[in-house]
Amino acid sequence: MAQATDPGADGANPAPPLLRLRGVSVTFKTSKGLSPVVRGLDLDIRAGETVALVGESGCGKSVTALSILRLLPPAHASIGGSILFEGRDLLSLPLKDMQDVRGDSISMVFQEPMTSLNPVMTIGEHLVETIRQHRRVSRAEALRQGIELLKAVRMPDPERRMAEYPHRLSGGQRQRVMIARAIACRPKLLLADEPTTALDVTVQAQILALLRQLQQDFGIAILLITHDLRVVADFADRVVVMYAGRKVEDTVAGRLFGAPQHPYTQGLLAATPRGMRDAAGGRRRLREIAGTVPDPMAPPPGCPFQPRCSRAIEQCGRELPLLGPADGDGLVACFRPGAAP
Amino acid sequence: MWQGAITIVAIAIFNFCLIHMAPGSPVDVLAGESGTADPAMMEELTRRFNLDQPFHVQLFSYLWNMAQLNLGQSYRDNQPVVTLILARLPATLLLMASAIGAAFLFGLLLGVVSARFVGRAADEGISFFALVSYATPTFWSGLMLITLFSVKLGWLPSSGMMTIGSDKTGLAFMLDVGRHLILPTLSLSLFYMAIYTRLMRASMLEVYGLDYVRSARARGLSEARVAFRHVLRNALLPMVTMVGVQVGSILGGSVVVETVYGWPGLGRLAFESVGRRDYNLLLAILLFSSVMVIVTNLVVDIIYTLLDPRIEHGKK
Ligand SMILES: Nc1ncnc2c1ncn2[C@@H]1O[C@H](COP(=O)(O)OP(=O)(O)OP(=O)(O)O)[C@@H](O)[C@H]1O
Numbered sequence: 179m180a181q182a183t184d185p186g187a188d189g190a191n192p193a194p195p196l197l198r199l200r201g202v203s204v205t206f207k208t209s210k211g212l213s214p215v216v217r218g219l220d221l222d223i224r225a226g227e228t229v230a231l232v233g234e235s236g237c238g239k240s241v242t243a244l245s246i247l248r249l250l251p252p253a254h255a256s257i258g259g260s261i262l263f264e265g266r267d268l269l270s271l272p273l274k275d276m277q278d279v280r281g282d283s284i285s286m287v288f289q290e291p292m293t294s295l296n297p298v299m300t301i302g303e304h305l306v307e308t309i310r311q312h313r314r315v316s317r318a319e320a321l322r323q324g325i326e327l328l329k330a331v332r333m334p335d336p337e338r339r340m341a342e343y344p345h346r347l348s349g350g351q352r353q354r355v356m357i358a359r360a361i362a363c364r365p366k367l368l369l370a371d372e373p374t375t376a377l378d379v380t381v382q383a384q385i386l387a388l389l390r391q392l393q394q395d396f397g398i399a400i401l402l403i404t405h406d407l408r409v410v411a412d413f414a415d416r417v418v419v420m421y422a423g424r425k426v427e428d429t430v431a432g433r434l435f436g437a438p439q440h441p442y443t444q445g446l447l448a449a450t451p452r453g454m455r456d457a458a459g460g461r462r463r464l465r466e467i468a469g470t471v472p473d474p475m476a477p478p479p480g481c482p483f484q485p486r487c488s489r490a491i492e493q494c495g496r497e498l499p500l501l502g503p504a505d506g507d508g509l510v511a512c513f514r515p516g517a518a519p
Numbered sequence: 520m521w522q523g524a525i526t527i528v529a530i531a532i533f534n535f536c537l538i539h540m541a542p543g544s545p546v547d548v549l550a551g552e553s554g555t556a557d558p559a560m561m562e563e564l565t566r567r568f569n570l571d572q573p574f575h576v577q578l579f580s581y582l583w584n585m586a587q588l589n590l591g592q593s594y595r596d597n598q599p600v601v602t603l604i605l606a607r608l609p610a611t612l613l614l615m616a617s618a619i620g621a622a623f624l625f626g627l628l629l630g631v632v633s634a635r636f637v638g639r640a641a642d643e644g645i646s647f648f649a650l651v652s653y654a655t656p657t658f659w660s661g662l663m664l665i666t667l668f669s670v671k672l673g674w675l676p677s678s679g680m681m682t683i684g685s686d687k688t689g690l691a692f693m694l695d696v697g698r699h700l701i702l703p704t705l706s707l708s709l710f711y712m713a714i715y716t717r718l719m720r721a722s723m724l725e726v727y728g729l730d731y732v733r734s735a736r737a738r739g740l741s742e743a744r745v746a747f748r749h750v751l752r753n754a755l756l757p758m759v760t761m762v763g764v765q766v767g768s769i770l771g772g773s774v775v776v777e778t779v780y781g782w783p784g785l786g787r788l789a790f791e792s793v794g795r796r797d798y799n800l801l802l803a804i805l806l807f808s809s810v811m812v813i814v815t816n817l818v819v820d821i822i823y824t825l826l827d828p829r830i831e832h833g834k835k
Pocket residue numbers: 206207208213215233234235236237238239240241242254474
């Protein structure tokens with residue numbers, strides 16, 4: 179794991195991050211009106227780094243990842259702010275150039291291995307299609323690379339698998355195919371949206387080990403969206419906690435577990451039993467914190483977490499806490515941050 | 520295969536019972552037409568056609584003959600019914616193939632365009648056209664097409680399968696038949712085209728919302744590639760099923776269309792045989808039709824397995 183990298187000021191490494199989101203907001207047009215589901219999000223990911231994005235269901239994690247690749251339906255979602263990838267603003271790229279980025283320098287793995295492969299295409303066709311979309315290689319060469327990719331993701335019997343259809347594969351095998359497909363063009367950034375949530379525990383561990391191996395081998399930066407705090411502890415360099423479309427804490431992974439600053443982060447950790455690593459079996463998603471997530475269309479005044487916060491003071495109901503440097507490392511958006519009382 | 524055979528026998532028995540419940544016998548009609556109701560001759564005819572036997576004996580002998588592939592003589596023309604049917608079969612097959620083909624092809628195209636421009640003018644226009652086509656009765660659209668294209672504009676022939684008295688051969692003959700085929704195909708296929716348009720549109724829209732389409736976009740595929748490689752093929756599956764289900768009803772519709780356009784096919788022959796109470800002929804036509812429907816369904820099943828690898832060969 180990387181040494182403490184302050185996400186704000188980083189004197190030692192002045193090179194700009196691989197991906198830089200600034201003031202990104204996503205608004206859906208719904209039948210009931212405009213629904214702002216991501217609000218003013220700043221996010222940096224450096225080359226080779228793993229950043230975990232955590233938060234309760236509906237806080238905007240998937241929407242954030244999809245907006246990076248501009249995969250949200252343009253008729254229903256508008257994206258504001260800027261998304262700089264290697265210095266280019268993805269939001270202002272022509273569609274053709276955006277398509278050249280997708281699957282080549284940035285690729286994505288989705289949560290649903292059962293439905294993310296086309297049922298009428300063989301595994302080989304999926305891989306060949308992706309490779310030849312971005313590389314001018316012959317079919318035979320693409321097939322050869324496809325077999326190599328299946329070997330890289332530890333798929334048993336790769337030659338035979340190439341000719342098989344997705345329904346013959348287990349969930350874990352399909353997720354391996356999706357990962358193989360995602361790394362086919364050696365991306366610099368992999369967006370992994372809950373890549374293991376739909377899988378059995380043992381398979382989860384295998385897939386995560388695979389992701390980590392590939393990251394070390396190829397130096398891929400990963401944005402890992404997850405519900406599972408165990409995964410965060412093992413895997414991520416940095417953790418970004420989202421609540422109701424906003425970033426509320428951003429810190430080094432080790433520190434998040436040692437000294438969480440935001441009351442929401444503390445709530446998330448409290449909802450996960452101690453000794454997370456050794457607890458045998460059982461998929462552990464974040465248990466709900468008391469209270470409900472605010473409706474994006476009618477957020478409470480002041481701090482969005484205030485109705486559920488045991489530490490709220492009068493100011494919290496009036497003003498929105500802005501993201502600022504936390505005690506020590508990292509950033510936090512709270513009027514009363516720090517260790518739980 | 521066995522299922523098919525059993526189905527055919529069941530259909531044959533059902534048809535037989537149904538026809539025997541209808542009032543009037545062929546003898547009545549023959550006698551009525553000749554204007555003489557000579558009781559002796561009627562008795563003679565009744566015996567010759569086996570109509571004096573009890574019902575179950577008639578049914579049994581019918582099935583027995585059928586098992587020996589003997590479908591009997593027409594009461595009317597004294598020709599084997601199979602000869603009469605085979606003479607009419609090509610015309611019906613041609614009309615069916617052309618109607619199903621047209622309905623499928625145009626339904627598919629319009630559905631794809633509709634889904635591609637959902638909510639926009641093209642989609643609205645196509646939806647309106649489909650609704651009108653769906654709601655128009657076949658016989659009426661047939662008459663209107665004849666009025667417009669044959670009577671008013673004089674572009675296309677209004678009846679028959681080829682120009683009478685012409686001895687065209689080769690390409691000229693095919694073109695001639697083709698010209699005669701256009702209007703009957705149009706009226707028979709409009710209704711089904713409307714159904715396929717709506718079905719294809721819905722099916723495309725559904726597939727567009729699926730995860731593998733999003734993940735195809737996430738890999739940088741162009742919209743055209745996404746549409747053709749990922750959406751279209753999956754969206755076709757319900758269409759193919761639908762065609763299989765509807766062959767029977769298209770065949771039924773061809774009775775009306777063949778009658779309106781004087782198309783020399785099985786449908787019109789069936790219509791005529793009902794009027795004459797020519798039971799043997801009618802039964803044989805119904806039997807042929809059910810065989811045609813069953814065979815088409817087999818073909819559709821095979822096409823479906825080719826399109827959808829999830830259906831494994833040999834397992835059912
Ligand atoms: N197409 C859409 N139209 C309208 N609202 C949407 C749309 N997609 C997502 N949302 C809303 O955006 C919010 C964030 O959704 P998102 O999928 O990003 O949540 P998430 O953090 O990924 O949650 P989960 O952990 O359940 O995956 C939710 O309130 C959701 O209802």
